[in-house]
Amino acid sequence: MVESADSPLQRLRQNQSLQRLLGLVMGVAFGVFLQLGGVTSYDVIIGQLLLYDFTVVKVMLSAVAVGMVGVYLLIHLGLASLTIKPGSIGTTVLGGIIFGCGFAVLGYCPGTVAGAVGSGALDALFGGVTGILIGAGIFAELYPRLDASVLQRGKIPDMTIPELVGVQPRTVIVPMIILIIAILYGIEYLGL
Amino acid sequence: MDWTPYLAGLGIGILSWFTFLLSARPLGCSTAYARTSGMIERAIRGDSVLEKPYYRKFVPQIDWEWMLVLGIVIGAFITALVQGEFALIWVPSTFEAAFGSSSLLRLAVALVGGVLMGLGARWAGGCTSGHGISGTLQLAIASWIAVVIFFVSGIIVAFLLYGVIVPW
Numbered sequence: 317m318v319e320s321a322d323s324p325l326q327r328l329r330q331n332q333s334l335q336r337l338l339g340l341v342m343g344v345a346f347g348v349f350l351q352l353g354g355v356t357s358y359d360v361i362i363g364q365l366l367l368y369d370f371t372v373v374k375v376m377l378s379a380v381a382v383g384m385v386g387v388y389l390l391i392h393l394g395l396a397s398l399t400i401k402p403g404s405i406g407t408t409v410l411g412g413i414i415f416g417c418g419f420a421v422l423g424y425c426p427g428t429v430a431g432a433v434g435s436g437a438l439d440a441l442f443g444g445v446t447g448i449l450i451g452a453g454i455f456a457e458l459y460p461r462l463d464a465s466v467l468q469r470g471k472i473p474d475m476t477i478p479e480l481v482g483v484q485p486r487t488v489i490v491p492m493i494i495l496i497i498a499i500l501y502g503i504e505y506l507g508l
Numbered sequence: 509m510d511w512t513p514y515l516a517g518l519g520i521g522i523l524s525w526f527t528f529l530l531s532a533r534p535l536g537c538s539t540a541y542a543r544t545s546g547m548i549e550r551a552i553r554g555d556s557v558l559e560k561p562y563y564r565k566f567v568p569q570i571d572w573e574w575m576l577v578l579g580i581v582i583g584a585f586i587t588a589l590v591q592g593e594f595a596l597i598w599v600p601s602t603f604e605a606a607f608g609s610s611s612l613l614r615l616a617v618a619l620v621g622g623v624l625m626g627l628g629a630r631w632a633g634g635c636t637s638g639h640g641i642s643g644t645l646q647l648a649i650a651s652w653i654a655v656v657i658f659f660v661s662g663i664i665v666a667f668l669l670y671g672v673i674v675p676w
Contacts, residue, residue, distance in 0.1 A: 329532045332571075338531055339572035343579015345523050346535065350580065351587035353516025358600035365659075365666035374513035375520070376640060382521025383645035387528050396528040401633050401643055403650025411632025412654050416661020418628050420669060422621025423600065425636040426629055427537040429622075430577050434584030436596045439611075439618040445541075447622015452538070453545040454623070455630035456562035462631075463561070476647040488647055504509055 325395070347431050350375075356431030358423040358439070365420050370508040374500060381496045388485050398476065405470030422447065524645060531572055534642030538629035540577040543568050545626075606670055632658075 328334060353375040354360045363369025390396035419425060424432050424444050432440035455462075473480060478488045520535070527533050546568025550557040557563060588594040598611035607613060629635040632654050634643060640658065643651020 325529075328530060335531055335572045336570065336575045339575030340579045340582075342523060342527055342531070342535075343576035344583035344586075345579075346520065346576065347580035347583020347585070348587045349516045349519040349523065349583075351584040351591070351593075352519070353513050355513075355516070356584050356588075359602045362600075362602050362666060362670075365662045366670055367663065371513045375517045376636075378514045378517025379520035379524070379641050380645045382518050383524035383641065384521075384647070386522065386525035387645055390525060390529055396532065398646050398648075399532075399534050399642075400646060400648045401639065401650055403633065403653065407631060407633055408650050408654045409657055411628050411630070412657030413628070413661045414624055415628030415632050415635070415654075416658050416663075417665050418621050418623070418625030419636075419658060419662035420621070420665035422618055422625050423603070425537075425625065426541060427577070427580060427635065427637045429625075430537065430580040431584035434581040434586075435588040436594050437600070438596055438598045439600065439614050443615045443618025444622045444625075447619045447624075448538075448541045448626035448629070449545045449548065449622075450619075451623040451626020451628070452542040452630050453549060453626075455627050456542060456545060456549075456560055459560075459562040472650045472653065475649055477649060477652070478647060480649060485647070492647070500514075 346427070347434060350428055350431040351435060356424075356428050356435050356437075358432070358437065361425075361428065362420075362423050368508070370503045374503065377496045377500055381493050384489055384492065388489060391485075400474055400476065402474045403472040404468060405472070406466035406468060408472060409470075410466060418451070520641065521645075524642060527642075533572060534638060534646070535576070536573060536634060536638030536642055537577050537580070538626075538635040538638060539566055540571075540574040541626055542566050542630055543571065543574055 350356050354371050355375050360369055360371050364372035387396060391398065422429070422444050424440055426448055429440045429444040429448065433445060478485045481488070524535050527535050543566055546557060546563045546566070550568055558568070585594070599609055599614045603614055632639065634651065634654060636658065639651040639654040644655055
């Protein structure tokens, strides 16, 4: 079953104003879950990075496990397609290291900082959001020079793990889910 | 045991099915900041900003993801109100215990952290949502590498900040 170009689903996806409305609705849901899960709090995020509070890992790994099963099922049914981000040593590794520094110093990430603003964190609004906007602006300014130098270094294949290994997605998904459950079980067993 | 983090994760996981199905997009947040940055720069410096190669790639306009980030603020606000946890706070308690109660110090540190975060998220092409949840759930190689580096780097810097600068 593959969606034809003018199916209701395709028309919905191409309707820009409806998509903005959907974005808002989905964002509200995302904000509710982030706040309920406790990950909009600086204390919880720093607790994760200092390895005494594993709330962030619990939320992320359960989201990944649930999301993986459903999204791959949708792909199997022809109702969704993969959106794989390209990467390289120059982008993913260097950018990731800078991101990690920001993660620890700020104590929020781009999604949770928005949730923190909603929960009343003024450091998130005046420090975090302002800083992220400045940082993103700096990247836009540096982009042509970085793109001509480091960003293209050491290309990482634009693929998924099953594509790289050459197996069916389920061959990776099933062990991955078992691994995630085992890790979460271990975290609870240790009382983290 | 506390099931709330898992219920939140379950909710985010199910939400991601709908972003793929209805919007053909993964959950992600950091591009919205790049677009906003472009919008601000355009308001100050004029339309020539739109010629920047990065803003040709990520046009400074309000799109699905921008509205998603706005929605996060609203969703968290409503939930915090209902929980009775909404409070205007400058200095989080963990920060205060280690570095004191100065709002100005926390603001300065958050600003520096934010700049690094904004730079790093665009440099790496995604954040904890885009790579950490959406990329990993698709089993994307670059995203798994990214999220491991985000956390390893974050853990090292957090230990340096809290363990070395402020030894207890």
